[in-house]
Amino acid sequence: MLSSFGITVSTISLLLSLSLLYLSYYDLKLSNNKISKKIYKFAFSQILFTFLSFITLIIAYVISDFSLINVYENSHTTKPLFYKISGAWGNHEGSLLLWINILVLFSFLFLILNKDKNKNFKLYTIIFQNLLISSFLIFLLTNSNPFSLLYPTPTEGMGLNPILQDPALAIHPPLLYLGFVGSSIYFSIALAALITKVDSKSLALTIKPWVSVSWTFQTLGILVGSIWAYYELGWGGFWFWDPVENSSLMPWFLMTALLHSVLVLERRIGLYSWVIILSILTFTMSVVGTFLVRSGILNSVHTFANDPSRGLFILSFLALMVFSSIFIFFKHAPVENKNYKIFSKESFILINNWFMVFFLAVVLIGTLYPVFLDTLTGQKISVGPPYYNFILAPFLLPLLFLMTSGPKHKWISSNVIGIFNIALFTSIILFFLIFLSIKEGGLLLLLILLFSMYLITQTTFDFYETFKNKNINLSRIISHFGFGLLILSISLNQIFSVEKSFNVRLGDEKNFQNYTIKFNNLETFSKNNFKSVKGHFEIIDKKKITSQNLTPEIRVYNKPETITYEASINTKLFSDTYLTMSNISNTDVFNIKFQKKPFMNFIWFSVLLISFGGILQFSRFEKRA
Amino acid sequence: MKKKYLVIIYSIAIFVFVVLYLSLNKNNVYTTQENIGKKISVIQLDYFDKPGEFNIQEISNFNFTLLNFWASWCGPCRKEHKYLVELSSNSNLKIIGVNFKDDKKNAMEFLKEMGNPFFILTKDPEGKKSVNFGIYGIPETILINKDLKILKKYVGPLSTKDVREIQRIVKK
Secondary structure, eight states: OHHHHHHHHHHHHHHHHHHHHHHHHHHHTSOSSSOOHHHHHHHHHHHHHHHHHHHHHHHHHHTTOTTBHHHHHHOOTTSOHHHHHHHTTSSHHHHHHHHHHHHHHHHHHHHHHOTTSOHHHHHHHHHHHHHHHHHHHHHHHHTOOTTOBOSSOOSSOOOOOGGGOOHHHHHHHHHHHHHHTTHHHHHHHHHHHHHHTOOHHHHHHHHHHHHHHHHHHHHHHHHHHHHHHHHHSOSSOSOOOOHHHHHHHHHHHHHHHHHHHHHHHHHOSSOHHHHHHHHHHHHHHHHHHHHHHHSOOSOSSSOOOOOHHHHHHHHHHHHHHHHHHHHHHHHHOOOOOOOOOTTSHHHHHHHHHHHHHHHHHHHHHHHHHHHHHHHHHOOOOOOOHHHHHHHHHHHHHHHHHHHHHGGGSOSSOOOOOOSOSHHHHHHHHHHHHHHHHHOOSOHHHHHHHHHHHHHHHHHHHHHHHHHHOTTSOHHHHHHHHHHHHHHHHHHHHHHHOEEEEEEEOTTOEEEETTEEEEEEEEEEEEOSSEEEEEEEEEEEETTTTEEEEEOOEEEEEETTEEEEEEOEEEEOSSEEEEEEEEEOTTSSOEEEEEEEEETHHHHHHHHHHHHHHHHHHHHHHHHHO | OHHHHHHHHHHHHHHHHHHHHHHHHSOOSOOOGGGTTSBOOOOEEEESSSSSEEEGGGGGGSSEEEEEEEOTTOHHHHHHHHHHHHHTTOTTEEEEEEEESOOHHHHHHHHHHHOOOOSEEEEETTSOSGGGGTOSSSSEEEEEETTOBEEEEEESSOOHHHHHHHHHHHHO
16 A cells, blocks of 8 residues: 555656756746746645655554565564664665655755745756756666565565664764755756856855755764764774765765855855856765765675666766766856965965865775776775875875964955964963873874864864954854864874773683773673673773773674674763674684773764854854845 | 867766776676586585485486575565476476575465475575585575586576576476
């Protein structure tokens, strides 16, 4: 029942999208300057039916309707309600439906929130957006239908992979999708602006809120994914340069670049084409990421089943999108004259853009190079953290420095601002205090420490300034402060991390550095959907004379049968103690991995601060508009 | 000038897309397709519901044998099961099932619900013996002739096309 209802509703969404294309195209030719009422009505029905299709899928998950292949393959009656719901987007087909919902949501919001904009500009945006919507709906209905019927109906489902049953991961896809699928709207706006020759100021003002919103969600989505990896995957790290993580980071670099260059465009002409290119590239990178994840050409933790037909569709769509946008760009791009001074704010913002493009290039090459090499020569390699750290780390120095001093410069002026100021002085003193207590770490790491502290102190001073001067951009200060704190916390985390593995038997005691680990007890129990072996360990810190109990677990889930290793993490303000345990088959020996991870909370908190800056930026815009 | 840039950008884009297209068709998963044409080695499998072992050598008594690896927890196995039932009516072909890492009760329920196409049913509860056949995931189906030679290997669920192919080979 739900199957045919879902298919009907999605088909109606597709028809509505095609009608919107026709209506908007027809409306372009009419000479009045108001968009026809019909378009609003259709857009409203479109969002209604699209939401309805998504709700239908969620209901199918909630009532465990296994006549849908999708529900059968990804759910189970004993699963908690929360994970039944999140299971709806925890797979390829369901998440594609979420994709489409977000495309439609942004299209609808754009239409109703921009009542006063140029009519043709709006119509073209709606046309481009609906081209995207209808393509993805066709993909959904023909290739990846979440409503496909399974007959005979099984009585029980296969269950959701237990490592995906996690609150952080349940909200990770919606957040990330609001980010990078949200970037579709400025892709459409940019193309529409080119065709209708909209001036730079209104382009900047139209794009800006969407960039802030998608950037904020993208940042939060990455954060949540990273927290999940830290707690659930049991590696004790928070970023692995996994190709799929990279796919979320690449659009983020471009969004960050866009966020900055839109500020210039709003005030001055000169970056018009650049902003258009960035807008087009951001969504393109999002689709590239989707292609890499869904086609199965990469091996990664995000194992969507390998299905070349999906890859072929996304690749053809991507090719069409890229070739037509390049064509439209070259046909309509205006000629620009650059008129800014070297030491003005514009140039610093542009330097930010070069950094972002450079980071993007490094990550893109690191992600695609193994694929290209394998295809062209058959050689298999993997590019890992050493490559990224080696290339990216040195560039953090100038980036941190420019993030500190760049914003102090004025628009269009070319006065050089003195770099020796109280903030630098304070940070050098702080740096030496820290240095005396660590006395380790390479030169580069120490310099990064110093520069990040300079950024932190400078932004703290700037923050006090805002009480005197209301015109200072608070969102910039908070995001830059957050970034400084992030780099500082990561560096300190690198320097102070302790990691040690042992093979232990019950009753063993191991001593190393300042720590003693005692394996006190082993307990086995079963729960609804898994059996568990839980170790009780006592960790004694001989220096601080404290002890804590950690209980890592090995869980054997039954639906589907999977073994997961649950890390036991004791989180304190300044440091996490992290213990994982795995069994060695046919012996009574367990392998345990002990990790001391300082400043983890600061890493999470700093990313929250960065995205909070984005939220403020958005509310600032709301007030002005 | 504009045209020159356009040509350069288009050429780069075309190159990238061609490579990505090629990479799509390149299977980066470990395969055992090279086993085709080789003789199957002597392996013993436990019977599913009686004590004792089935010796793969006994296959030489049948004209053609289809070795199918399946489990009740495997969704694609459910999809292909109707094809196995269809093939089981062919007198020239015997289907031997290997129940892979499964729960006995669930497996029996599965066969009760979907039909039992297997001439002989064996089990591999730990998935260790299946490794000898190059099985790393299920469903997988191997077509073997009288001389114990592997004729075809189907990784993933059988399709209508596969079934027609098997029928064609077996009839010959």
